[in-house]
Amino acid sequence: MESLWEKEIKKTPHVINWLREFNQQIWDKLVNCLTWMRPSGKLHLGHYVWALQNWLELQNNKNIKNYFLIADYQVLGDHLWETEKLRKSVIDMVIDWMAVGLDPNKSNFVVQSYVPEFAELFNYLTMFVPYNVATNNPTLKDEIKKIEKRWEWQNSWISLWFINYPVSQVADILLPKWEIVPVWEDQIPHIELARKIIKKVNAMYGTNYPLPKALISEVPRLVWIDWNDKMSKSLWNTISISASFEEIKTQVNKMYTDPNKTSVQSKWNIKNHVVFKYLDIFYKDKKYLEDLKKRYIEWWENSIWDWYLKKLLVEVLNEIISPIRERRKYYEEHIDEVVEAIEKGSANLRSEAIVMLKDLREVMGLLDYGKEFKKYVRFNK
Amino acid sequence: MESLWEKEIKKTPHVINWLREFNQQIWDKLVNCLTWMRPSGKLHLGHYVWALQNWLELQNNKNIKNYFLIADYQVLGDHLWETEKLRKSVIDMVIDWMAVGLDPNKSNFVVQSYVPEFAELFNYLTMFVPYNVATNNPTLKDEIKKIEKRWEWQNSWISLWFINYPVSQVADILLPKWEIVPVWEDQIPHIELARKIIKKVNAMYGTNYPLPKALISEVPRLVWIDWNDKMSKSLWNTISISASFEEIKTQVNKMYTDPNKTSVQSKWNIKNHVVFKYLDIFYKDKKYLEDLKKRYIEWWENSIWDWYLKKLLVEVLNEIISPIRERRKYYEEHIDEVVEAIEKGSANLRSEAIVMLKDLREVMGLLDYGKEFKKYVRFNK
Numbered sequence: 001m002e003s004l005w006e007k008e009i010k011k012t013p014h015v016i017n018w019l020r021e022f023n024q025q026i027w028d029k030l031v032n033c034l035t036w037m038r039p040s041g042k043l044h045l046g047h048y049v050w051a052l053q054n055w056l057e058l059q060n061n062k063n064i065k066n067y068f069l070i071a072d073y074q075v076l077g078d079h080l081w082e083t084e085k086l087r088k089s090v091i092d093m094v095i096d097w098m099a100v101g102l103d104p105n106k107s108n109f110v111v112q113s114y115v116p117e118f119a120e121l122f123n124y125l126t127m128f129v130p131y132n133v134a135t136n137n138p139t140l141k142d143e144i145k146k147i148e149k150r151w152e153w154q155n156s157w158i159s160l161w162f163i164n165y166p167v168s169q170v171a172d173i174l175l176p177k178w179e180i181v182p183v184w185e186d187q188i189p190h191i192e193l194a195r196k197i198i199k200k201v202n203a204m205y206g207t208n209y210p211l212p213k214a215l216i217s218e219v220p221r222l223v224w225i226d227w228n229d230k231m232s233k234s235l236w237n238t239i240s241i242s243a244s245f246e247e248i249k250t251q252v253n254k255m256y257t258d259p260n261k262t263s264v265q266s267k268w269n270i271k272n273h274v275v276f277k278y279l280d281i282f283y284k285d286k287k288y289l290e291d292l293k294k295r296y297i298e299w300w301e302n303s304i305w306d307w308y309l310k311k312l313l314v315e316v317l318n319e320i321i322s323p324i325r326e327r328r329k330y331y332e333e334h335i336d337e338v339v340e341a342i343e344k345g346s347a348n349l350r351s352e353a354i355v356m357l358k359d360l361r362e363v364m365g366l367l368d369y370g371k372e373f374k375k376y377v378r379f380n381k
Numbered sequence: 382m383e384s385l386w387e388k389e390i391k392k393t394p395h396v397i398n399w400l401r402e403f404n405q406q407i408w409d410k411l412v413n414c415l416t417w418m419r420p421s422g423k424l425h426l427g428h429y430v431w432a433l434q435n436w437l438e439l440q441n442n443k444n445i446k447n448y449f450l451i452a453d454y455q456v457l458g459d460h461l462w463e464t465e466k467l468r469k470s471v472i473d474m475v476i477d478w479m480a481v482g483l484d485p486n487k488s489n490f491v492v493q494s495y496v497p498e499f500a501e502l503f504n505y506l507t508m509f510v511p512y513n514v515a516t517n518n519p520t521l522k523d524e525i526k527k528i529e530k531r532w533e534w535q536n537s538w539i540s541l542w543f544i545n546y547p548v549s550q551v552a553d554i555l556l557p558k559w560e561i562v563p564v565w566e567d568q569i570p571h572i573e574l575a576r577k578i579i580k581k582v583n584a585m586y587g588t589n590y591p592l593p594k595a596l597i598s599e600v601p602r603l604v605w606i607d608w609n610d611k612m613s614k615s616l617w618n619t620i621s622i623s624a625s626f627e628e629i630k631t632q633v634n635k636m637y638t639d640p641n642k643t644s645v646q647s648k649w650n651i652k653n654h655v656v657f658k659y660l661d662i663f664y665k666d667k668k669y670l671e672d673l674k675k676r677y678i679e680w681w682e683n684s685i686w687d688w689y690l691k692k693l694l695v696e697v698l699n700e701i702i703s704p705i706r707e708r709r710k711y712y713e714e715h716i717d718e719v720v721e722a723i724e725k726g727s728a729n730l731r732s733e734a735i736v737m738l739k740d741l742r743e744v745m746g747l748l749d750y751g752k753e754f755k756k757y758v759r760f761n762k
Contacts, residue, residue: 076747077508080585083746090750113747116738119504120497123549126542127458134541160515160548161507167541168504204461339751357497365464366457366494369471370720 032210033058034178036069039089043096044238045317049222049281052100052241054182059107066107067176067349068097070342073112073168077159094338096241099328104341112172114346117353122164122171124360128197129167137166139189170194173212174201175353182215205363223277242328245318252278252314257306270296275309283316413591414439415559417450420470424477425619426698430603430662433481433622435563440488447488448557448730449478451723454493454549458540475719477622480709485722493553495727498734503545503552505741509578510548518547520570551575554593555582556734563596586744604658623709626699633659633695638687651677656690664697 035055043052058066070090079086094109102109112118126134134140144158161168166189173181173194181191191214198209224237239251255274270276270293283289292312296304331338361367416436424433439447451471460467475490483490493499507515515521525539542549547570554562554575562572572595579590605618620632636655651657651674664670673693677685712719742748 072747073504076505080508080745087746087750111750113742116497116501119501122504123454123500123542124457126545127454127461127540129541130538131541131544132538157511157513159508160510160512160545161504163512164507164541164545335751339749342750361494364461365468366453368720369468369492369723370716 029063030065031063031180032176032178033064033066033180033182033215034069034173034176034212035066035182036071036172037093038071038074039086039093040075041089041092043093043241045241046222046224046238047096048100048241052097052102055097055107056101058182059102064180067178067345068102068107068109069172070094070109070111071172073118073161074165076113077161090342091335091338094342095328095331096324098331098338098341099242099324101327104345108345108348109342110345110349111342114342115175115350115353117350117357118168118171118175120357121175121353121360122168124364125167125171125174125197126164128200129193133193133196134167135163137189137193139186140166142186166190166193167197170197174198174209175356176349177210177356178212179210180215181212185216188214201360205360207360207363222281223274239317239321241321242325243317243321244325245314245322248317248321249314252310252317255310255313257309275306275313278313279309279316282320283312410444411446412444412561413448413557413559414445414561414563414596415448415450415554415557415593416563417452417553418474419452419455420467420474421456422470422473424474424622426622427603427605427619428477429481429622433478433483436478436488437482439563440483445561448559448726449483449488449490450553451475451490451492452553454499454542455546457494458542471723472716472719475723476709476712477705479712479719479722480623480705482708485726489726489729490723491726491730492723495723496556496731496734498731498738499549499552499556501738502556502734502741503549505745506548506552506555506578507545509581510574514574514577515548516544518570518574520567521547523567547571547574548578551578555579555590556737557730558591558737559593560591561596562593566597569595582741586741588741588744603662604655620698620702622702623706624698624702625706626695626703629698629702630695633691633698636691636694638690656687656694659694660690660697663701664693 035051035058037047037051055066055068058064070093072086072090075086075089076083090111097109098104140163144162147158147162169190170193172178173191174197181194183191191212195211198211201207202209237254239248243251252275255278257273257275273296276293276296279289279292292304292309296309358367416432416439418428418432436447436449439445451474453467453471456467456470457464471492478490479485521544525543528539528543550571551574553559554572555578562575564572572593576592579592582588583590618635620629624632633656636659638654638656657674657677660670660673673685673690677690739748
């Protein structure tokens with residue numbers, strides 16, 4: 001009989017929209033799920049809204065086996081001269097994961113470079129991919145353009161690793177036979193590449209590796225506090241998810257309110273009002289919020305001033321952030337728990353990875369040249 | 382005090398000519414030496430003259446630690462659909478290695494894919510190489526042109542692996558810290574790439590990995606029996622190093638003698654005489670050979686006929702080949718010894734490779750993110 005999961009696989013296209021709905025379903029099998037993050041140091045509210053909230057839901061779904069991948073290869077190339085930055089970023093990020101409630105006893109935190117089988121599988125997969133297909137990946141092309149632009153004032157270069165990275169990502173997906181991969185829309189080409197390569201492997205060797213499905217998350221758009229969409233490395237235009245009360249206040253006070261207001265008589269415009277954007281996402285009393293917006297626009301009666309909104313937002317954010325901040329403090333003082341978490345998660349995956357690669361090499365006939373040759377000799381006698 | 386080897390390193394450029402001279406020297410240290418062969422099945426006299434004779438000398442030099450690499454990655458991509466061909470080629474080739482006298486107790490026979498650390502190191506090295514440097518390698522460019530020409534009647538494609546392979550070869554060299562690499566002249570760009578990357582690694586991490594030196598072998602030119610310089614896969618224009626007496630006779634009888642002879646009166650020309658070419662290489666009595674040549678040219682006195690030369694060559698070749706043929710027969714019936722040889726050699730290298738990679742990851746700071754972070758925390762308190 002067809003299982004619920006098999007029905008789902010047939011029904012949905014290779015992209016599943018709305019992580020939340022997906023999470024609310026109960027599957028009749030344990031579904032492998034991969035999510036990854038480039039180690040970027042301390043996390044900010046953007047990470048919280050875009051990823052961590054969804055990850056927490058994934059973690060609480062008992063039908064999903066979660067691996068949260070610390071994609072250090074993807075960052076290492078830019079920091080070869082200063083790997084201490086990478087080390088710090090990895091641990092800072094994992095502390096924040098644990099501070100928001102991700103639990104190494106429920107999910108596996110995996111450091112990519114702790115599992116060398118990723119590199120071995122990647123090496124094999126490059127043989128299945130035509131060079132022109134690898135370089136025609138639209139996301140890769142976009143990223144190359146961005147890098148070239150960003151570094152044009154420097155001695156710019158794209159590494160050979162970078163050209164390989166979409167295939168490296170396919171290895172990330174195939175190694176633990178991941179079935180659903182929550183991604184951004186711009187990463188769908190990578191999932192398509194993964195499906196192509198895995199189909200090819202299945203067709204050649206009669207294997208039955210699952211074709212991964214992209215899971216598009218439903219995430220609200222969070223703008224930066226200066227209405228700038230450029231990522232800031234130094235957090236100066238973001239709010240850290242472990243910010244102190246003073247830091248929250250400083251950052252909220254920096255927020256754009258209405259850059260389009262030209263005269264006292266003109267109506268206040270909330271379209272680009274950063275404080276309201278944040279309240280939309282983080283403030284739970286939506287009814288009161290609508291009321292506030294109305295009063296803000298019609299400012300001459302019951303007027304609501306920016307200082308009031310900012311004060312409200314500071315309180316709202318502090319309520320979300322303060323327990324995270326507390327837990328972060330705890331883990332900073334108990335680094336051993338953090339280290340144990342990444343070591344355990346990586347070891348868990350590695351034990352599966354070794355079996356997977358052995359199986360693959362066996363069906364490819366690479367496991368034991370001699371054994372196979374002896375069969376051949378017997379057959380031809 | 383400077384050692385003999387250190388003096389040599391300073392004295393010679395990064396290319397050492399004449400393997401033979403090099404071999405005759407006695408070094409005051411054990412020098413790591415890598416040679417590799419793509420598994421191409423049963424070997425022929427070309428392999429014997431171009432490579433195996435030199436390898437035998439390397440093996441007998443007690444100052445050199447030899448690794449003979451079975452470069453299966455380099456062939457696998459072309460045989461994904463039919464890996465049984467690869468398996469057969471690997472074992473057939475190693476049987477021939479052992480049949481000519483290469484000894485797994487003196488040298489290490491290493492199967493590339495049995496040592497996954499090659500792939501892991503390769504993955505790291507791609508981060509050190511600019512994409513344009515990787516693709517501007519002249520040997521790579523030539524080979525791409527050749528592939529495109531060879532396959533133009535097929536659905537031609539170059540794999541992503543192929544673009545990576547010069548860097549993969551650098552991993553082959555660096556992993557066991559090889560110091561001298563006997564190569565053909567067209568492979569010198571690969572050695573130059575290896576030196577560049579290893580210099581970069583040494584500069585970044587204060588490591589002291591040896592810069593490999595290319596060792597150009599002194600090899601006589603061996604033509605194919607039909608005076609064609611295209612490699613034949615089916616051995617139809619070559620002579621197998623384990624050929625039977627009948628096969629040797631058949632192949633020698635096919636040899637071109639003097640394609641330029643136009644009339645009975647014209648002098649015989651030995652410039653393109655394939656039989657003489659082979660005698661030059663394989664016949665030891667050089668004085669008698671000169672005499673033969675003279676008599677052959679001045680054919681009207683003491684005339685020497687082609688049938689005589691061919692008969693002589695058959696005897697000469699059979700003398701060289703028959704012990705190899707015997708030993709091949711032995712190993713075909715004792716495949717376990719062959720299998721043990723590649724397993725032992727690969728395991729030997731692997732135990733060194735694991736240490737090497739651990740050291741590299743340690744100096745790069747990738748070994749234990751947590752340990753490093755704790756140092757950081759202590760330092761900043």
